[in-house]
Amino acid sequence: MPVTENTTGHRPTAVVVDGYSAGNFYPRAFAELGADVVHVQSTTELIPTLSPPRLSEYALNVVWADGDLESLVRRLKPYDPVCVVAGQDGAVTLADHLGEALGVPSNGTLLTRARRDKYEMIEALRRAGVRCADQFKSADPGAIAAWAAERDAYPVVVKPLSSAASDGVSVCRSAEDVRRAAEEVLATPDIFGKENREILVQSYLSGTEYIVDTVSADGVRYTCDVWRYEKSLLPNGKNIYNRDLLVDGDDALVAELTAYVDEVLAALDVRWGPAHAEVIVTPDGPALVEIGTRLSGHIDADFNNACLGHNQAALTALAYLRPETFQERYGDRTYSRLRPAAIYEAPTTLDGTVTAVDEDVVAEIRALDSVHDLTVKLRPGDRIIPTAGLLTSVLRVLMSAPDEQRLTADYEQVRSLKDKVYQVTE
Numbered sequence: 001m002p003v004t005e006n007t008t009g010h011r012p013t014a015v016v017v018d019g020y021s022a023g024n025f026y027p028r029a030f031a032e033l034g035a036d037v038v039h040v041q042s043t044t045e046l047i048p049t050l051s052p053p054r055l056s057e058y059a060l061n062v063v064w065a066d067g068d069l070e071s072l073v074r075r076l077k078p079y080d081p082v083c084v085v086a087g088q089d090g091a092v093t094l095a096d097h098l099g100e101a102l103g104v105p106s107n108g109t110l111l112t113r114a115r116r117d118k119y120e121m122i123e124a125l126r127r128a129g130v131r132c133a134d135q136f137k138s139a140d141p142g143a144i145a146a147w148a149a150e151r152d153a154y155p156v157v158v159k160p161l162s163s164a165a166s167d168g169v170s171v172c173r174s175a176e177d178v179r180r181a182a183e184e185v186l187a188t189p190d191i192f193g194k195e196n197r198e199i200l201v202q203s204y205l206s207g208t209e210y211i212v213d214t215v216s217a218d219g220v221r222y223t224c225d226v227w228r229y230e231k232s233l234l235p236n237g238k239n240i241y242n243r244d245l246l247v248d249g250d251d252a253l254v255a256e257l258t259a260y261v262d263e264v265l266a267a268l269d270v271r272w273g274p275a276h277a278e279v280i281v282t283p284d285g286p287a288l289v290e291i292g293t294r295l296s297g298h299i300d301a302d303f304n305n306a307c308l309g310h311n312q313a314a315l316t317a318l319a320y321l322r323p324e325t326f327q328e329r330y331g332d333r334t335y336s337r338l339r340p341a342a343i344y345e346a347p348t349t350l351d352g353t354v355t356a357v358d359e360d361v362v363a364e365i366r367a368l369d370s371v372h373d374l375t376v377k378l379r380p381g382d383r384i385i386p387t388a389g390l391l392t393s394v395l396r397v398l399m400s401a402p403d404e405q406r407l408t409a410d411y412e413q414v415r416s417l418k419d420k421v422y423q424v425t426e
Helices: 021-031 069-079 089-102 118-127 141-151 175-187 252-267 301-308 312-321 323-330 359-366 404-420
Strands: 013-017 036-041 060-063 081-086 135-138 156-159 170-172 199-203 208-217 220-233 239-246 273-282 285-292 341-346 352-357 371-376 395-400 422-425
Touching (some): 013 021, 021 036, 021 301, 021 312, 081 089, 118 135, 118 285, 135 141, 141 156, 141 199, 170 175, 175 199, 208 252, 208 312, 208 323, 252 285, 301 371, 301 395, 359 371, 359 404
Antiparallel strands (some): 156 199, 208 220, 239 341, 341 395, 371 395
């Protein structure tokens, strides 16, 4: 089937809004299907807390920070875009509004807030009769603590309304813990540099947590991958991500999670593009932690291709550029796991300044059969602190092997080496 062309007869153009971090996989994905890619930068300066977009891979970068949507539409119209995608969580709102204004396939703006604001997200599920947490929000830490005390069902979870990557999330076991965590949220900007003005508190969902990644084309969904989180809960209430393990697509649990996520997508009117859902399987069944209509932060195109035979960015490009082909190949189906795989976000207890990275240790880790790639997150001169969440893990290791035994053995070897990577002055 030929690549969809725009009305000018030129190569189709996709628009990526704030293509940070995982959004960096979009230019290649669209280009491989014959499309050009234009980038919209929604801030005057790049956001320093996120991996920057590789602007050299775009045909154009439009810096837009004045809030005038009509002017942005006029700027992009000559390129006759075929779609608008969000490069990261903070771009979802603008991407929805821009896609609707340009008249391209999009999720629209009616439920945009519910796809971004975590309180509105859960309330949308509640209205649709989808299993979800109890919750309360306020700008007053005292009111948040009072809600938790009145319920008297600890632990509870305190978090910002619109951040990402476990930023500001705390599991609290008393009213005092709740107040302290709420005050910390209000005192700190979110990962996107925006002020937190309200706090969200939710009932604690007890059970194992999973990632469920999907791509949709006009309401027809494909489940790309499901990963099981391994986490460690610190005494301070912070959850440390450890390993994420790729679940076999034939596992009955994948079907249960997919059926639940289908309800979530319908409740939030997600009909187009990627979604990254975090779901806890409670004693009563699956319940949503949150969902983002953007690529998974886990994505690595080559790694995903090796263990799944596809990747979410390429599937998203296919869904927008060739929706009929996407529906025919992937519609209402679920992935098959080609190889066992894991993603290890290595924690640390080190505290000080990195003086050197031991390249011999890095090479030893890279040489392990299961290691597909290794990201050394810190450089000499950087501050290293005890891990308190995803943002303060010190290594990211992508691992895949022919069997679970080899994967586990290499994982244990990486664990034994991780704290030798950095030389630190305390």
